[in-house]
Amino acid sequence: MTTLTTTPATAAKSAAAPSRSQADGMAIASFVLGLLGTLVLNIVLGPCALTLGTLALTRGTTRRGRALLGLALGAADLLLLAALTAADGTLSWHLG
Incomplete structure (x- = not known):
């Protein structure tokens, strides 16, 4: 009967793969x-883009x-929203 043993290095490597x-x-x-936020629902x-980008960088994305x-x-997206809403003073904006 053979037993499989894992070393700490292989355990850490297998745990890091799903995280990456x-x-x-x-x-x-x-x-x-x-990219979508520049057009709609910015x-x-x-x-959301800021949060996911930060999380990806802290988790060591390739x-x-x-x-x-x-x-x-x-x-x-947020700068565009601020610029377009500053023109008319409302939170909603439209072109034209």
Whole structure:
């Protein structure tokens, strides 16, 4: 009868794989939400993009560029909302 033993190094490696995969998904989601937020619902999607981008970076994503773009687009969403609502003084905005 053979028993499988795991060393701390292999246990840490197997535990880090799902976390890194989730972080990669968060980086992609951050980018997509930030991009969508420039068009619609930027008051909701901007903070979501900022949060997911930050979480992806802290969890060590391999898609660092996407996470950084998600952060930049999330911030741009909020700046765009501020600029467009400052023009008429309401929280809603429209073009035209």
